[in-house]
Amino acid sequence: MAVENEKSRLDDAARAGWLYFIAGHTQDEIAKMLQVSRASAQRLVSLCLAERLITFRLEHPIAACMELAARLKERFELAHCEVVPTDSAAPQATAGIAERCANLLDATLRSETPVIVALGTGRAVRAAVERVTPIDRPNHQIVSLVGNISADGSASFYDTVGRLADRTGARHYPMPLPFLMSSEDERNKMGRIEPIAKVKAIATKADLRLVGIGQMDQKAQVHVDGFVTRDELFEMMRLGAIGEITGWAYDAKGRLLKGGTNKRLTSIPPEVPVKTTTIGAAVGAAKVSAIAAALNGRLINGLITDEATARAILER
Amino acid sequence: MAVENEKSRLDDAARAGWLYFIAGHTQDEIAKMLQVSRASAQRLVSLCLAERLITFRLEHPIAACMELAARLKERFELAHCEVVPTDSAAPQATAGIAERCANLLDATLRSETPVIVALGTGRAVRAAVERVTPIDRPNHQIVSLVGNISADGSASFYDTVGRLADRTGARHYPMPLPFLMSSEDERNKMGRIEPIAKVKAIATKADLRLVGIGQMDQKAQVHVDGFVTRDELFEMMRLGAIGEITGWAYDAKGRLLKGGTNKRLTSIPPEVPVKTTTIGAAVGAAKVSAIAAALNGRLINGLITDEATARAILER
DNA sequence: TTCCCGGCTGAGCTATTGCTCATGGCTTGG
DNA sequence: CCAAGCCATGAGCAATAGCTCAGCCGGGAA
Numbered sequence: 194m195a196v197e198n199e200k201s202r203l204d205d206a207a208r209a210g211w212l213y214f215i216a217g218h219t220q221d222e223i224a225k226m227l228q229v230s231r232a233s234a235q236r237l238v239s240l241c242l243a244e245r246l247i248t249f250r251l252e253h254p255i256a257a258c259m260e261l262a263a264r265l266k267e268r269f270e271l272a273h274c275e276v277v278p279t280d281s282a283a284p285q286a287t288a289g290i291a292e293r294c295a296n297l298l299d300a301t302l303r304s305e306t307p308v309i310v311a312l313g314t315g316r317a318v319r320a321a322v323e324r325v326t327p328i329d330r331p332n333h334q335i336v337s338l339v340g341n342i343s344a345d346g347s348a349s350f351y352d353t354v355g356r357l358a359d360r361t362g363a364r365h366y367p368m369p370l371p372f373l374m375s376s377e378d379e380r381n382k383m384g385r386i387e388p389i390a391k392v393k394a395i396a397t398k399a400d401l402r403l404v405g406i407g408q409m410d411q412k413a414q415v416h417v418d419g420f421v422t423r424d425e426l427f428e429m430m431r432l433g434a435i436g437e438i439t440g441w442a443y444d445a446k447g448r449l450l451k452g453g454t455n456k457r458l459t460s461i462p463p464e465v466p467v468k469t470t471t472i473g474a475a476v477g478a479a480k481v482s483a484i485a486a487a488l489n490g491r492l493i494n495g496l497i498t499d500e501a502t503a504r505a506i507l508e509r
Numbered sequence: 510m511a512v513e514n515e516k517s518r519l520d521d522a523a524r525a526g527w528l529y530f531i532a533g534h535t536q537d538e539i540a541k542m543l544q545v546s547r548a549s550a551q552r553l554v555s556l557c558l559a560e561r562l563i564t565f566r567l568e569h570p571i572a573a574c575m576e577l578a579a580r581l582k583e584r585f586e587l588a589h590c591e592v593v594p595t596d597s598a599a600p601q602a603t604a605g606i607a608e609r610c611a612n613l614l615d616a617t618l619r620s621e622t623p624v625i626v627a628l629g630t631g632r633a634v635r636a637a638v639e640r641v642t643p644i645d646r647p648n649h650q651i652v653s654l655v656g657n658i659s660a661d662g663s664a665s666f667y668d669t670v671g672r673l674a675d676r677t678g679a680r681h682y683p684m685p686l687p688f689l690m691s692s693e694d695e696r697n698k699m700g701r702i703e704p705i706a707k708v709k710a711i712a713t714k715a716d717l718r719l720v721g722i723g724q725m726d727q728k729a730q731v732h733v734d735g736f737v738t739r740d741e742l743f744e745m746m747r748l749g750a751i752g753e754i755t756g757w758a759y760d761a762k763g764r765l766l767k768g769g770t771n772k773r774l775t776s777i778p779p780e781v782p783v784k785t786t787t788i789g790a791a792v793g794a795a796k797v798s799a800i801a802a803a804l805n806g807r808l809i810n811g812l813i814t815d816e817a818t819a820r821a822i823l824e825r
Numbered sequence: 826t827t828c829c830c831g832g833c834t835g836a837g838c839t840a841t842t843g844c845t846c847a848t849g850g851c852t853t854g855g
Numbered sequence: 856c857c858a859a860g861c862c863a864t865g866a867g868c869a870a871t872a873g874c875t876c877a878g879c880c881g882g883g884a885a
Contacts, residue, residue, distance in 0.1 A: 246569045548874090
């Protein structure tokens with residue numbers, strides 16, 4: 194009898210679910226049809242869901258992305274995660290994630306109360322800044338996490354901070370230092386001088402950090418862009434470097450390396466474990482290890498990537 | 510650009526649909542996530558549904574039944590249709606449909622305002638009456654559509670009207686006539702006498718008619734039960750009889766036959782096309798033709814059957 | 826350039842849904 | 856047989872969703 198009742202209850206749940214989701218009736222109508230109170234009809238619909246009698250199938254590429262994002266968020270305890278469809282014509286293209294990053298920046302900057310946004314390196318970050326909707330927010334602050342004076346003394350091409358400030362009217366704080374100093378000692382000295390200390394102080398209070406993630410292999414962006422030499426790169430790789438964020442190299446477990454260029458790096462060091470919302474933006478098979486390491490080491494607590502990369506990270 | 514926008518809109522719709530149906534967020538939350546107003550989020554969810562980006566799958570035997578019922582209702586313009594799972598152990602069993610018929614009777618009889626229920630023949634109808642929940646409704650009326658005096662003058666075993674009246678305290682009107690009279694003339698004469706005319710008058714005003722559907726083959730219930738002889742049955746079959754409702758034989762197109770036993774039948778003739786809610790209750794492969802003909806001929810505007818039978822009717 | 830049109834948007838209202846709580850019937854164990 | 860406890864029920868309320876309407880924006884024609 195108990196089993197009988199149970200079965201008939203599930204039958205009714207299925208009926209209610211069908212009428213609700215498939216036939217599109219209201220619970221009131223269903224209640225009348227099944228000769229029960231509306232409250233019971235509601236319970237039946239709930240039961241149908243709870244017992245997984247009904248399943249939803251979303252036939253759209255986006256569905257897989259949402260699913261992956263949810264899994265990444267869960268697995269790495271992320272505050273934010275977005276996965277965009279992979280552009281099959283150009284799997285490395287940053288356009289997709291840049292759009293999402295821009296959207297995130299838009300959302301953050303839209304706030305009327307002053308916010309501080311800190312920016313790192315990376316093509317995606319740069320592209321994102323270009324896509325930010327112009328808006329007038331003079332009380333916001335944009336701060337750079339990396340030195341943006343290149344070796345020859347000119348302002349770097351990567352003047353993302355300036356560009357973003359242009360678009361928002363926000364005060365901006367570029368880091369008036371070379372990417373690398375000539376020695377650890379010199380780096381430490383520079384870190385103490387007033388303008389640098391001020392930038393650091395602001396960066397510490399950032400509400401949002403948006404950073405690129407670089408892999409440390411022969412095609413490492415920091416090397417390609419001429420910030421580190423071939424020898425420096427190789428040394429870091431020998432020390433176990435898998436990836437870098439704002440120049441800070443870390444190993445396969447996401448631990449910042451003690452030696453090599455990290456000693457002379459002027460970039461603002463990542464908080465470990467991260468507390469501020471720190472979104473990593475990166476795509477591509479080459480970056481999978483670097484991204485996974487950053488996630489594991491809690492160097493970032495947010496990720497914007499594409500479907501292929503997300504899948505690869507989860508399958509490791 | 511138009512295509513671009515369209516695509517991105519569908520992407521958002523898919524995202525919204527995923528977040529709503531799969532992740533279970535509210536539209537308010539989704540609005541915040543997607544940086545749109547709640548109204549827009551609602552539109553996106555609607556769009557997701559409208560564009561059939563999302564589909565519902567109900568993994569339960571009942572789902573197929575609901576689907577079949579909906580198709581039957583549509584196809585034959587039925588006011589009411591129910592399909593129950595086929596009892597694979599006993600495909601002819603009327604238990605399933607009887608339960609539904611009883612439920613329908615319960616619902617009808619529950620009304621406080623007086624209703625008139627008319628009953629026909631059939632095992633399912635009889636079984637349904639037995640399952641009706643007792644309730645006190647002295648102002649309802651239960652009327653028989655068929656003569657319930659058998660050839661030997663005793664009250665028929667099929668005294669469904671009396672049984673139902675017992676359970677409801679309703680006034681009841683059995684039809685005090687044999688199933689068949691000896692001649693057309695006699696039948697017509699009887700039809701005019703006071704008590705019979707009164708029963709007819711009440712039956713005409715019935716709010717609900719619940720009838721069985723019999724097939725006209727060698728195992729026809731009307732013959733098995735001894736209401737018509739073998740010869741009479743064969744004659745009706747020769748005249749094209751496929752099925753019968755309250756004894757009234759009809760052909761494959763659902764047209765009532767002019768000759769044979771129909772001339773001597775005391776049952777109240779079906780309205781053609783039917784206006785009163787008239788529910789046919791029948792299951793079994795043998796009855797498929799008879800049911801289909803009744804549906805096509807608009808002899809009934811409601812059907813309670815099982816999955817196998819429903820499927821067979823629709824596949825004809 | 827200006828005007829018009831179509832479609833999108835958000836505000837605000839109403840319908841629908843989800844949930845809580847008090848009640849009562851039913852089962853289980855003594 | 857009775858008592859205790861469990862679960863289902865329906866009323867009523869708070870949250871959520873759906874819809875209408877007026878206004879706005881962008882694109883195209885004069």
